[in-house]
Amino acid sequence: MNGNRFLFMKNAIAAGTVFIIGLLEFILKGNSAANDLGLGKYPYLILLAPALLFYHPHLGERNKVVDSITMGFYVFALVGGYIIIAVPLLVMMFLSI
Helix, strand or coil: CCCHHHHHHHHHHHHHHHHHHHHHHHHHHHCHHHHHCCCCCCHHHHHHHHHHHCCCCCCCCCCHHHHHHHHHHHHHHHHHHHHHHHHHHHHHHHHCC
């Protein structure tokens, strides 16, 4: 079940879903009513669909250094938003004391 055909079908479903969402975003980018609802703000999301279609997980021996660096980037990307929110709040908190 983990063969290339399965991965291609899984990626095709993901790419198709992102393509449809990206197409709707592209169509709604000039609509002011859609912009009020948060739609049409990311019209270039459609460009991710081809990249998703050909994604293939790594097979074989793993490189621990590269995996650690990649995990560090993921943690930074996920935690970075919270840090951006927390720093101004901490500064305001300490300036008000």
